[in-house]
Amino acid sequence: MNMIGQPLDRTDGVLKVTGGAKYAAEFPAAQLAHAVLVTSTIARGRVAAIDTTRADAMPGVLLVMTSRNAPRLPNGGEPEVSPPAQRRLSLLQTDEIRYDNEPVALVVADTLERAIDAADRLRITYAPESPTLDFASAKAHGHPPASMIGGKPDTERGNIEHGFSTGSVRVNAVYTTPMEHHNPMEPHAVMASWDGPRLTLYDTTQGVGNARKAVATFLGIKPEDVHIVSPFVGGGFGCKGSVWSQVVLCAMAARQVGRPVRLALTRPQMFGPVGGRPYTEQHLVLSARKDGTLTALRHDTFSNTSTFEDWTETSGVVTRMLYEVPNLATSHRLVPLNVGTPTFMRAPGETTGSFALESAMDELAVALKMDPVALRLKNYAEIDPEERKPWSSKQLRECYRLGAERFGWSKRTAAPRSMRAGNTLIGMGMATATYPARRSEASAFARILPDGNAVVASGTQDLGTGTYTVMTQVAADALGFPLDRVSFALGDSSLPNAPVSGGSQSVASVAPAVRQAAIAARERLIATACADAGSPLHGMSTDDVTVVDGWVVARRDASRRDPAAAVIARAGGQPIEGRATAKRGEEAQRYAFHSFGAVFVEAHVDAALGTIRVPRVVGVYDVGKLLNEKTGKSQLMGGIVWGIGAALEEASELDVRYGRFVNANLAEYHVPVNADIGTIDVSVLNVPDPQFNALGARGIGEIGITGVPAAIANAVYHATGVRVRNLPITLDKVLEGGGIV
Ligand code: MOS
Numbered sequence: 230m231n232m233i234g235q236p237l238d239r240t241d242g243v244l245k246v247t248g249g250a251k252y253a254a255e256f257p258a259a260q261l262a263h264a265v266l267v268t269s270t271i272a273r274g275r276v277a278a279i280d281t282t283r284a285d286a287m288p289g290v291l292l293v294m295t296s297r298n299a300p301r302l303p304n305g306g307e308p309e310v311s312p313p314a315q316r317r318l319s320l321l322q323t324d325e326i327r328y329d330n331e332p333v334a335l336v337v338a339d340t341l342e343r344a345i346d347a348a349d350r351l352r353i354t355y356a357p358e359s360p361t362l363d364f365a366s367a368k369a370h371g372h373p374p375a376s377m378i379g380g381k382p383d384t385e386r387g388n389i390e391h392g393f394s395t396g397s398v399r400v401n402a403v404y405t406t407p408m409e410h411h412n413p414m415e416p417h418a419v420m421a422s423w424d425g426p427r428l429t430l431y432d433t434t435q436g437v438g439n440a441r442k443a444v445a446t447f448l449g450i451k452p453e454d455v456h457i458v459s460p461f462v463g464g465g466f467g468c469k470g471s472v473w474s475q476v477v478l479c480a481m482a483a484r485q486v487g488r489p490v491r492l493a494l495t496r497p498q499m500f501g502p503v504g505g506r507p508y509t510e511q512h513l514v515l516s517a518r519k520d521g522t523l524t525a526l527r528h529d530t531f532s533n534t535s536t537f538e539d540w541t542e543t544s545g546v547v548t549r550m551l552y553e554v555p556n557l558a559t560s561h562r563l564v565p566l567n568v569g570t571p572t573f574m575r576a577p578g579e580t581t582g583s584f585a586l587e588s589a590m591d592e593l594a595v596a597l598k599m600d601p602v603a604l605r606l607k608n609y610a611e612i613d614p615e616e617r618k619p620w621s622s623k624q625l626r627e628c629y630r631l632g633a634e635r636f637g638w639s640k641r642t643a644a645p646r647s648m649r650a651g652n653t654l655i656g657m658g659m660a661t662a663t664y665p666a667r668r669s670e671a672s673a674f675a676r677i678l679p680d681g682n683a684v685v686a687s688g689t690q691d692l693g694t695g696t697y698t699v700m701t702q703v704a705a706d707a708l709g710f711p712l713d714r715v716s717f718a719l720g721d722s723s724l725p726n727a728p729v730s731g732g733s734q735s736v737a738s739v740a741p742a743v744r745q746a747a748i749a750a751r752e753r754l755i756a757t758a759c760a761d762a763g764s765p766l767h768g769m770s771t772d773d774v775t776v777v778d779g780w781v782v783a784r785r786d787a788s789r790r791d792p793a794a795a796v797i798a799r800a801g802g803q804p805i806e807g808r809a810t811a812k813r814g815e816e817a818q819r820y821a822f823h824s825f826g827a828v829f830v831e832a833h834v835d836a837a838l839g840t841i842r843v844p845r846v847v848g849v850y851d852v853g854k855l856l857n858e859k860t861g862k863s864q865l866m867g868g869i870v871w872g873i874g875a876a877l878e879e880a881s882e883l884d885v886r887y888g889r890f891v892n893a894n895l896a897e898y899h900v901p902v903n904a905d906i907g908t909i910d911v912s913v914l915n916v917p918d919p920q921f922n923a924l925g926a927r928g929i930g931e932i933g934i935t936g937v938p939a940a941i942a943n944a945v946y947h948a949t950g951v952r953v954r955n956l957p958i959t960l961d962k963v964l965e966g967g968g969i970v
Contacts, residue, residue: 232706236859250461253433254418258489263341265348267334272360272567272888276324280352287347289339303449315443318474329888330501360567362885371562379546382561392525392556396516404585407880410505415463418493421483429456435465436729437722443472457722465692467573470731500893504572507532511585521607523554534563535570543578549615552608576931587660587939613821621920624851625825632849636829645950654834656948662826662936666927667734670812672725673742675750677805681794688724695860707747709776733928741811749807826850828936832944839960844907853918853927868933874901876941
């Protein structure tokens, strides 16, 4: 009866492949109107005038909303919000422009085609000002963030100068990572529909509860009057973790025209108004004794933000916890540019930070003539080196061991350019992966229905990750019901509250609540049967009774059994319900909670052309208990794929004259396709972490991407002798470094 961990197919798989799963832009509505967002073509200045006469005259046009006529919002559209969960938006309350691609108008018509046509006919006159776009020159004005997720912006432990003086080998290098933009298959989309004072939003969001609060705040209405519906999300990766301008603008327009309004962003509109990963410049200094013992480590990060909101890429946070180094300093500085505010992007901080740290560790291993795995083992952190707390569970040593074995690390010869097959330079590199294990308060209910089926629900989200499936498994297991008699509901703000599906915390937070609610319902079902004179279980102690396959049954006599539907029918036909709220207890103070992994990569570099391929990646992960071997490994694999993209392909190219991303489309913004990906071998140690939650399961959404860019950079170095410290690693950088001779 143990369904936990089983590699079950997605419960929503058939709906998805048959088109039955409805995404935000697919919900029908009577009298539906269509909106098109119009965005700025300058990066800084003002809208001097918008001539709407040609658009207004178009047949079917219902509204041209600009800063001239947009409804006034509380506090000028800038109510008390709490970034980064709630952002500073562009809600047509002023004519100021702060970045290219910033919303300046919304056109609504009875058909999408007419809305697009009318939007094209707007004549916008700008009063441009000179934007700040050059990171290098703006860096001088970098400022520390007022606050930051993941700890203080600046930290120091031990005595960093003393630490440097006691080491004999030093690495001192600067690493950069480019701006990137989220490109989930489904761009942002929303449909807004008003019924008197009540607003329903069909949105694509990573957090229905957060969206409800944010939208209510911006519009100045009661949260109870906002209903968010988001049953399917076509990928989020962080960009759907905040409410962005188009959601509020769509609600404003729908109220204005008195009809439901649908608004879907175009692919180019994903590059600016809805976040992205900022540019980072990371300076690392490592020093070690001859035996590899780290004596000091310094990690200083500069990253860009917008001119109107602080958002910090927390690249230094991973350095604080990964190795046992006594003397350590980290800092974060922000460089405001005239671009849209960056946001969470898959493992924000750890992706960029682990690239720099794990590249620098490889450079140190080279300098020490030491095996990269041995160097990491030498500095293994037995306890959290910053907080000095024990780990709740840490199996990183086994990740290194098993990863090296599965990869065949022992076949690697140490010298760069020492492995070659014909015209192909072969490189082998590795890196450590890590991501914090987060958990927030979550609630759920489990309802056993008169027909003997069960409905279990929580206001969480499924971003395509498998939440529906995993929660169904957890619920069925705790209820004692077969899987096909349990359905799980999510993606609706009227359901019990759950946290944003970000920070790899949905399974960790929601599964315990689902489990507790299901156990409560099962216990009520058992108690009802035992108290029922008509039940074969009548008079038994509830301790001697359980539920198996949907039957209430005596533990020691399987012939004494009663179907759930019969128990409910005799008890009056009302559903039997359990509710639960689960959160962390005092263990949260006693332990440090992290997931770990080891990534091994083979890179092939063409000796004549410098082209780079990654035929093979081995990843071994310590993420606690995996609740579904299929969806879980698939998610880790997806993280590795993105790591390959981040290493070799992805970059948003900013035109520093105009502030526009010149490759704002999927033809020129390169993400990996199947032909770019070779063998990916994912293993999970499956050691439960009982200190973390009752299921022993930590999150897996983000750790997969971490470490991969560094492992690839390290493999490219090993293949070519060229150290590329600036992502993405493209062939020109290998050529420039002298890798092709
Ligand atoms: Mo994740 S970047 O917290 O959605």
